[in-house]
Amino acid sequence: MEFRVMGAVEIEHDDRVEVLSGRLQRTLLGVLLARANQPVPVDVLTDALWGDRPDPRVAQKLQLHVHRLRGVLDTPDRLSFDAFGYQLRARQEEIDAERFEALVKAGVAASGQEPQRAIESLRAALTLWRGNAFPDVEVPVLADWARRLAERRLAAVESLYEAELACGLHEAVIGELADLVREHPLRERLHGLLMTTLYRAGRRSEALEAYHRARHALVSELGLEPGPELRELQRRILADDLPAPAPERRPADQEVPAQLPVDVRGFVGRETELAELDGLLSEEAPVVITAVAGTAGVGKTALAVHWAHRVRDRFPDGQLYADLRGYGPDEPVSSADALAGFLRALGLDGAAIPEDLGERAARFRTLVDQRKMLILLDNARTVEQVRPLLPAGSSCCTLVTSRDSLAGLVARYGAHRIGLHRLPPAEAAGLLRELLGTRAHAEPDAVGALAERCARLPLALRVAAEMVRSRSGRTIGELAEELADQQEALDLLDADDDPHIAIRAVFSWSYRRLDPAVARLFRLFGVHHGHDIDTYALAAMAGTGLRETRRTLDVLVRAHLVDATSTGRYQPHDLLRAYAAELADTADEAADLDAALARLSCYYLGTASAAMDVIAPHEAERRPKVAVPDAESPTFDSYEAAFAWLDRERINLLAGTQHGEPDHVVNVSDTVWRYLSIGGYQDDSFALHTRAVHAAQTLGDLAAEANARRVLGVATHRAGLDTQAIDHLERALALYQQVGNQSLEAATLSNIGAVTWQHGNLSEAADLIRRALALYEELGDQRMRAPATNNYACLLYALGRYDEAFTLLEQSLAIARDNGDRNVEITVLCGMAEIHAELGRSQQALDYAHFALTLARDARHRPFEGTAMRMIGIAHRQSGEHQEAILHLDRALHIARTVGDSSQLVATLNGLAATHTSAGNPTEALSLYREALTLKDGPGVLVESAHTYAGIGDAHAALGEHDQATEHWQRALTIYRRLGMPQVDAVATKLSNRL
Incomplete structure (x- = not known):
């Protein structure tokens, strides 16, 4: 159970978040939390909720609100009543404000001697801050609490920058400190931090100017001279007598990472290479990046690990190790995942690990700066995989092994390459x-x-x-x-x-020494088309039980023919896999191999179907009825477990469709399309659904072809290939009409309508979506009408009919929640945030967008995570919080690029560009708008293009380039008028003022 009061007042339990939107409910919960675990008298609560206005029914009203509040708690008896009043039980760690204060206290306490630990604690605290507490509640106890939290936040920010300065991060924080000084001109500590930062960055004159600005603000506003600390700081800067920060001392109880694998038994030889590595380390200016390159099986890892153990004492701050799996059957480890492991090993709490790859890399560089550490990156595939894992300074030594020569590492970073050949x-x-x-x-x-x-x-x-x-x-x-x-x-x-x-x-x-059953299982590794494999899948292939399969695997592992991974999966060396495949071709009957693959296909498809029943239960009736595997299979007790299984097996599951029977290909496509959409796996979607179209045509199955074309149309639309999308969707529509599936006919009409309105054909789009809704009404199918209702709301929003759109979104939200449809729920919340943002209600927009972001992350829905992040950025821009806006919009842009969502990409580019214009960076805005225009063949070619032209006009106007501004505003106005969109008046006014 978690109570959140910093920002929107929320209660979370059982993966559900309840936002308390009513003022009285927020007030009641706030007063109870302010006095958590203490009885609060009835008259105190009634006074807080209604003041001293006489009302004979006030006790009944309080009981009603208490009843409603109990309904959103994990257990009603959390909120109890006795003769002394109402009491809410809540542990300190269950209240975000209490956790925030505890983290701030710990960070401030550590800032003197352990600045790195202080940074981690303070950043974790500030991550909890979503906004001011109870901004619209005028109750003394809550107002005092809110003021105390706001002051603690500002003090935490000051302590954070002080700690970062102690770690030598002066260049990184100058801009942020300057913004804070402008926002809080009377806080002398902030002025002092800015002066110190500028001085240590070599900008002494600017540091002195910062002092004079501080003095002017204090004298003009308060009639007071700066305090003695600020005056002493000025004196020391004038005298060039400000010392550099002392290096941080690692606390005695801090765990030093020691991640090296076990040293290789019986290592012999390689004296030349070992001596070369020693020499690189002992030079006056040591080479900090070394690459060991060579063919498979030549002993690169053995050499690197053995040498690392020889020199580990020279790295007292620890050793980090990552197997990047660049050439094994596994998917290579992403840089982001490797960095997450390193950050955890360096003591960073999981909640404090940034989502963005660039931020993770920067955080890693910060944590290892000035530390003497050895970093071993084993089995790298490309320079791009390695680059984010490289420290910035010379205190660390990085050793990389790869079959690739990693020429870019040598050319760009000056790495020393050692070529490893066969043993003499x-x-x-x-x-x-x-x-x-x-x-x-x-x-x-x-x-x-x-x-x-x-x-x-x-x-x-x-x-x-x-x-x-x-x-x-x-x-x-x-x-x-x-x-x-x-x-x-x-x-x-x-x-x-x-x-x-x-x-x-x-x-x-x-x-040849293997027993027949063990040899057979080894050969099956060569038949399996995917990468690593677990015991369940192997047992399915072999047609044996889990226990017998595990015993057989143990023999193969002991014989060094198969490796067991740390995650309980199995894979042979890639050379061994090729050998196993050759053996299978010669030693097994084709019919036996076909039967093994059929059992494996049945296992993967049946288990995937069970996983989808957990992820999208509302669509269970639409999914194909597949055979339950004869083999044992995992069960899923949570959404997370089901999604994690699909992520682990996605490559294996889809690999089977490259060689499988047509009906299997069709069934896989129809089963996992929603998962692929949620995960943003665009390439996999295209490949699988295209194969499914061809497979359905081979079978002559019109319904299957319609299903495959519909989901392929949605995927191609997301990628911006709208000509293809419309073609697939219209063919799917015709097929559904031919086979008489009116429910999916309605869904396809809605899909076509969504593509059509984004291209500016609003009237045609409205007709298509209304036809879809009418079909749902005729069928009495309320469950599946939520997406169409949402699409119609988006169209009304584009036309400026905000109240009607919001009403439809509320209807869609109710349907989605009744059906457990997370996808529609997140979409609706983002739509509600967009309407509030358009109407200037930035706080409400933030509340809805943050709620959507939480749900999207819980559902692991990357595209919707990007949409929610974009809406958060837009809401911050409207509040004048440009740095926060740019931060969130940059993250949204990264997600849009990653998942290949062209529609979101254009919208996010426009949002980010508009923010740069508002922040006084019109040149940067123009660069982003130009990129948006290059995507003119993508979705939103007309609607978003109009926004792009309008934004370009604003940017040119900010630069004083009025002719260019007029030209682009005119283009935008032409489109807005053609579409009947509400932006007509604003753009026309700009043109009128210009003329």
Whole structure:
């Protein structure tokens, strides 16, 4: 249970957020929270709610409001009544204001000796701040609480900047401090911080000017000279006697990250490379980035980990490690995920980790600045994957391993590259001797021969050594000869000195020792079309139980033929996977392999359907009825669990549609389209639904083709390909009419209407959406009419009919909540925020948008997260909070680009550009508007283009370029008049004033 009073008054429990919009409800909850866990007399509550106005029914009214408040609590008995009054039970951590004050107190306490810890605590506190508490409530106890919180927030901001200055971050905070000084000209501490920041940035004269501005403000407003601290600061700046911040001392109890993997057993050789690495570290100006590059299996990770353990004592502030999985069957680890792990290891609370990649990278650079740390980035795929993980200073050493040469890392960052090749013959034999012990001493020649059979690659040598140890009754020479015979049998000639050839032979030698059931499971790894795989899917493929499958997997892991990941999944080395695929082609009947893939497809589809029943229960009847898998499958007790499973298995699930039967492709598309839309997986949507269209045509299934075209039309519209979108949607409409599915016919009419109105055909769009609503009415299908109702509300909003639009949104919201339709609920809340913003009600707009943002994040709906973030930015702009507005709009822009939502991209570019104009940066605004114009083939080609032209006119006017302003305003006016939109008057007035 969480009570939030800073900003909109909210109560959250069971993943639901209740916004208390009524003044009396907010007042009642506020007074009870202000005296939490204490009885509040009835007369105190009635006075707070209604003042001293006489009313004989006041006690009944209070009981009614108490009853309503109990209805939104997790348990009604939280709010109890006795002879002393009403009492609300709430722990300190359940009230955002109490957590805020505790974090501020901890941050201020740490600021003297531990500025980094202070920064983390204060930032976590300020993250809780969503706005002033109880801004429209005139009750003394709440007004006092609100004033105290506002003062604590300002003090926290001052302490935060003081701590950041102590960490040397003066350049980063100058602009923010200057804005705060203008906002609070009588706070001497802020003036002092700005002066200190400017001085340490080498801007001494500006620091002195800042003092004179502070003195002028204090004298003119208060008739007082600056205090002794500010005067002393001026004196020290004049004398160039202001010391640099002392380096932060790490507290004794702070955990030092030590993430290096276990050192490699039996490491031998590589003395040249180890010496080269040592030399780079010991130079007067050490090389801080080193890349170790080489082919698969050559021992890059072993070298890097072994060297890292040798030198770890030279990095007292810790060692960070990340396997970026650049070349394995897993999806590569994203830079954002790797940074999140690093930030947690560095002590940052999960709630304080920024969402944006750039912010995470900046936070990481801040935390490791001046620290002596070793950072090992293993198995990188590209420079882009590595770049955000690089520290900025020279105190850290970064070691990167990759099969790629990472030329960009060398060219741009001056990295030193070490090329790693196969072991020399002596070192390869030495590794075998180390691994085999006394057995190797008796057969030196056989050891050398075995090393050559393994192409002197450490990976192959270790697999071979394991097989030698497991066959104690045979000599090394016999095994080496057997390996040579196996090469011949497999027709693996070494004519081109291909190291993979010998590896293949060693793998075959290891494989031949497996029991038939274990060997069969190994071959199935080569049949599986996806990446890593879990036990459930393997059991489904093999047609065995989970327990038996786990036992078989244990054998493969011990034989080094399969690796177990830290997340409980399994994957062979990519060379082993290729070998397993070859074995399956020769050792298994085609019918058996087909049956295994069919079982796997059934498992993935059936489990995906179960997950979608949790994610979108309101659409269960529309999804195809699929067979329940014979194999055991996971169950989902929450939305999060279902979504997480789909995220883990998305690649595997979709890979199966590239080779699956047409009916399977159709069913997967019809089952997971909503998940792909929520996650913003545009590329996957296009690929899957296009395959589904072709599969449905192969089957001659008109209904399936209609379904695939409808969702493909929505996906292409989001990407800005509206000509294709309309084509798919109109074909889907015709097919639905042909098969007689009126409910989906109505949904498609609404979809076409949404695309049509954004292109400026408002009359036609209105007709289409009204036809959809009429069909729903005729069918009595209230559950599915919410999206169409929402689309009609958007159209009315565009025409300036705000009250009608809001009424429709309220209807749509009620339907969505009754059906548990999170998607529509979030859309409606964003629409409500947009209407409030258009009417200048910025606080209400913020409330609705923040609520939508919370729901979007809970639902992991990236496109809607971007929409909500955009609305928050627009609301802040209307309140004159330009920095906050730009921050949120930048995040919205990043999301729109990431998910490929062209409609949101244009709208966000326009919103961000308008904010820059308002903030006095019209040149930056013009750059953004020009980008919006380049997207003219995207959705909103007419409606948003009109907003773009109007904004360009405003920017040119701000620059004094009146002819250009007039030209663009005229273009906007022409479109607005054609569409009958409410912006006509405002633009016409600007033109009239200009003329």
